Amino acid sequence: DDGRIYRAYADGLAQDFPQSAKVFEAMAEEEDGHRDSLIELHRKRFGERIPLIRREHVRGYYERKPDWLVRPLGIEHVRRQAEEMERQAYRFYVEAAKRT
Numbered sequence: 260d261d262g263r264i265y266r267a268y269a270d271g272l273a274q275d276f277p278q279s280a281k282v283f284e285a286m287a288e289e290e291d292g293h294r295d296s297l298i299e300l301h302r303k304r305f306g307e308r309i310p311l312i313r314r315e316h317v318r319g320y321y322e323r324k325p326d327w328l329v330r331p332l333g334i335e336h337v338r339r340q341a342e343e344m345e346r347q348a349y350r351f352y353v354e355a356a357k358r359t
Contacts, residue, residue, distance in 0.1 A: 260314065260323060261344060262290030271332035279334060320351060
């Protein structure tokens with residue numbers, strides 16, 4: 260989901276803030292790499308059938324409000340949202356690592 264959100268931010272910023280749009284596009288590509296790695300790990304361990312799991316299915320996972328659908332996107336708002344997204348993800352994975 261975060262990759263799609265970052266791409267939506269990039270699209271919304273491209274005209275007025277092309278350099279920031281490039282940063283968000285790169286962040287989306289990094290998220291794609293994370294997803295690809297997780298899919299590959301799942302395939303190696305469990306095979307090709309990958310169940311559909313959404314954020315709301317994972318206890319303790321954070322919620323995303325669909326602000327990326329709003330236009331125009333303000334650059335400061337997008338930056339704050341991205342910072343919060345990264346903070347939430349960090350906290351989630353730190354707590355998950357403690358339980359594994």
